[in-house]
Amino acid sequence: xxxxxxxxxxxxxxxxxxxxxxxxxxxxxxxxxxxxxxxxxxxxxxxxxxxxxxxxxxxxxxxxxxxxxxxxxxxxxxxxxxxxxxxxxxxxxxxxxxxxxxxxxxxxxxxxxxxxxxxxxxxxxxxxxxxxxxxxxxxxxxxxxxxxxxxxxxxxxxxxxxxxxxxxxxxxxxxxxxxxxxxxxxxxxxxxxxxxxxxxxxxxxxxxxxxxxxxxxxxxxxxxxxxxxxxxxxxxxxxxxxxxxxxxxxx
Amino acid sequence: xxxxxxxxxxxxxxxxxxxxxxxxxxxxxxxxxxxxxxxxxxxxxxxxxxxxxxxxxxxxxxxxxxxxxxxxxxxxxxxxxxxxxxxxxxxxxxxxxxxxxxxxxxxxxxxxxxxxxxxxxxxxxxxxxxxxxxxxxxxxxxxxxxxxxxxxxxxxxxxxxxxxxxxxxxxxxxxxxxxxxxxxxxxxxxxxxxxxxxxxxxxxxxxxxxxxxxxxxxxxxxxxxxxxxxxxxxxxxxxxxxxxxxxxxxx
DNA sequence: CGTCAATTTATGGTATGACCATTAATAATT
DNA sequence: AATTATTAATGGTCATACCATAAATTGACG
Numbered sequence: 063x064x065x066x067x068x069x070x071x072x073x074x075x076x077x078x079x080x081x082x083x084x085x086x087x088x089x090x091x092x093x094x095x096x097x098x099x100x101x102x103x104x105x106x107x108x109x110x111x112x113x114x115x116x117x118x119x120x121x122x123x124x125x126x127x128x129x130x131x132x133x134x135x136x137x138x139x140x141x142x143x144x145x146x147x148x149x150x151x152x153x154x155x156x157x158x159x160x161x162x163x164x165x166x167x168x169x170x171x172x173x174x175x176x177x178x179x180x181x182x183x184x185x186x187x188x189x190x191x192x193x194x195x196x197x198x199x200x201x202x203x204x205x206x207x208x209x210x211x212x213x214x215x216x217x218x219x220x221x222x223x224x225x226x227x228x229x230x231x232x233x234x235x236x237x238x239x240x241x242x243x244x245x246x247x248x249x250x251x252x253x254x255x256x257x258x259x260x261x262x263x264x265x266x267x268x269x270x271x272x273x274x275x276x277x278x279x280x281x282x283x284x285x286x287x288x289x290x291x292x293x294x295x296x297x298x299x300x301x302x303x304x305x306x307x308x309x310x311x312x313x
Numbered sequence: 314x315x316x317x318x319x320x321x322x323x324x325x326x327x328x329x330x331x332x333x334x335x336x337x338x339x340x341x342x343x344x345x346x347x348x349x350x351x352x353x354x355x356x357x358x359x360x361x362x363x364x365x366x367x368x369x370x371x372x373x374x375x376x377x378x379x380x381x382x383x384x385x386x387x388x389x390x391x392x393x394x395x396x397x398x399x400x401x402x403x404x405x406x407x408x409x410x411x412x413x414x415x416x417x418x419x420x421x422x423x424x425x426x427x428x429x430x431x432x433x434x435x436x437x438x439x440x441x442x443x444x445x446x447x448x449x450x451x452x453x454x455x456x457x458x459x460x461x462x463x464x465x466x467x468x469x470x471x472x473x474x475x476x477x478x479x480x481x482x483x484x485x486x487x488x489x490x491x492x493x494x495x496x497x498x499x500x501x502x503x504x505x506x507x508x509x510x511x512x513x514x515x516x517x518x519x520x521x522x523x524x525x526x527x528x529x530x531x532x533x534x535x536x537x538x539x540x541x542x543x544x545x546x547x548x549x550x551x552x553x554x555x556x557x558x559x560x561x562x563x564x
Numbered sequence: 565c566g567t568c569a570a571t572t573t574a575t576g577g578t579a580t581g582a583c584c585a586t587t588a589a590t591a592a593t594t
Numbered sequence: 595a596a597t598t599a600t601t602a603a604t605g606g607t608c609a610t611a612c613c614a615t616a617a618a619t620t621g622a623c624g
Contacts, residue, residue, distance in 0.1 A: 074606070100575060111608045113364075116576085117371060124375040132576045133616035162479040165428065166421070169480075173420025228413040229420075325577065351604060362579040367605085383605045384587030 075110055079118035082108075087127055087138055088234065090215050094140035098128065101136075164292045168285065170232070171217065175268060175284040176277035178223035186223035190269050193219050197265065201258050213248065216265055223272065251294055264290060326361055330369035333359075338378055338389055345391035349379065352387075415543045419536065421483070422468065426519060426535040427528035429474035437474035441520050444470050448516065452509050467516055474523065502545055515541060 086092045098104075101119065105112040119136060122128040129139045178186070193216040200212060221233040251257050264287035271280035337343045349355075352370065356363040370387060373379040380390045429437070444467040451463060472484040502508050515538035522531035 114607060120368060120371060121375050124372050130576065132614070133574075135575060162477045165424070165475075165477050166479045166483060169420045169422075169424025170417070171420075172424075173416070177416065226413045226416050228417045232417060364578060381605065383585070384603070386604060
């Protein structure tokens with residue numbers, strides 16, 4: 063019989079720091095514009111040398127997630143400022159549309175939702191619920207000022223709940239063109255409170271399905287959610303197109 | 314009058330080193346596969362600290378131009394290899410299994426099959442058919458000597474038929490660790506002619522569904538195919554896995 | 565009192581030098 | 595001849611000190 067060898071991980075320390083920081087950004091705990099802890103503090107807090115911390119941070123700087131400002135600090139770059147991401151760029155040259163992105167997510171995430179419904183731990187469900195509540199309260203308090211990152215964190219939480227390292231890796235690595243690329247458009251979606259309400263409701267359905275361990279319902283709820291977003295943009299774009307046609311004159 | 318001021322250069326030392334090295338690569342003085350001077354030598358030759366040299370090199374590594382090999386040196390990456398390895402390497406350290414990969418493919422490719430059924434052109438269908446026939450004849454002539462690449466090309470053909478640049482892009486990046494990484498295991502699958510026969514049959518089902526423009530059937534056929542491979546690897550030492558897969562499968 | 569320059573402070577950037585970790589080549593052992 | 599230890603080369607990490615830059619604070623001066 064073929065023994066399953068243990069998956070040893072000889073990770074570099076700086077890579078582990080890198081992962082942690084990237085996670086903070088993707089989960090929204092470090093929002094665009096935020097200043098990250100100074101290198102000296104970080105090295106102290108993590109128990110590693112400043113050299114190692116610097117390597118990790120530099121990596122994030124090169125990837126466009128962070129930005130150095132000597133004498134001032136290191137800051138999280140706004141997504142709009144990092145449209146130069148190689149992947150995002152590659153997609154543009156291929157003429158990818160928002161709908162293309164959502165189509166792929168349809169396949170990936172419906173499957174992921176089903177897997178999550180089977181394997182989510184109590185902790186996973188806890189995280190999902192928190193993410194959901196975060197969105198609900200943000201909606202009630204600020205009205206139309208919802209950060210797209212809250213949306214993304216919900217989907218990333220589902221990814222983690224699948225316990226599938228390939229899926230998790232995929233979502234992390236391609237996060238930029240799976241979410242960031244459409245952040246501006248998401249703002250459009252969130253301009254209308256009715257849409258926020260609908261999205262929150264859809265998220266709740268997904269959450270409940272996962273919490274009840276119902277894979278089919280989870281996949282189905284996710285499908286409805288993504289389809290909703292898809293239809294919104296299809297509709298919105300056609301509307302914008304019509305407006306352009308009707309008002310062809312000056313600004 | 315406003316004179317065009319010189320683009321002042323308050324360059325960081327490490328950036329200057331970075332520029333020099335990048336220039337060497339772009340000008341071809343450092344060709345793919347070449348080893349770059351060890352960090353200690355470089356720092357001596359350039360009259361800067363090793364720290365600075367390392368920063369410059371790390372930047373090039375993140376950008377994919379160089380590649381570290383601890384204990385061995387730092388090498389210039391070939392342009393073709395620049396996109397691939399990071400994913401496959403990262404996955405290994407996370408202990409991803411074959412089943413994890415197939416799970417993700419389940420989501421991606423079932424969706425893709427449905428899309429392909431809707432959008433495939435006559436040319437796409439032609440390519441799919443050729444890929445299918447290639448496998449069939451290879452099976453009849455050489456028996457158990459099927460190259461995994463034939464399998465892969467079928468799936469890539471479906472990806473192209475979706476007309477979704479995001480999916481195509483994803484599959485390209487996926488290809489390396491999705492197919493090449495499991496070459497050995499695929500050989501195992503193809504050792505048994507019955508398996509080849511089954512896989513060919515499954516591919517034919519997928520093809521027919523796409524040719525008949527039946528999205529649901531295409532997705533369903535793809536689901537059966539991937540599940541077959543999944544179950545084979547889950548317990549390929551079991552003689553009776555064929556019976557298991559013939560049994561009703563609810564997904 | 566207000567303005568502007570000097571000083572302080574916080575933070576990233578560079579410099580040394582030592583040691584750890586990994587790998588391939590080499591020597592030693594059987 | 596094959597296997598096993600040793601060594602050497604190289605990237606990775608650590609610790610400490612100091613340099614460079616930019617904001618905040620202070621203080622002299624009008």
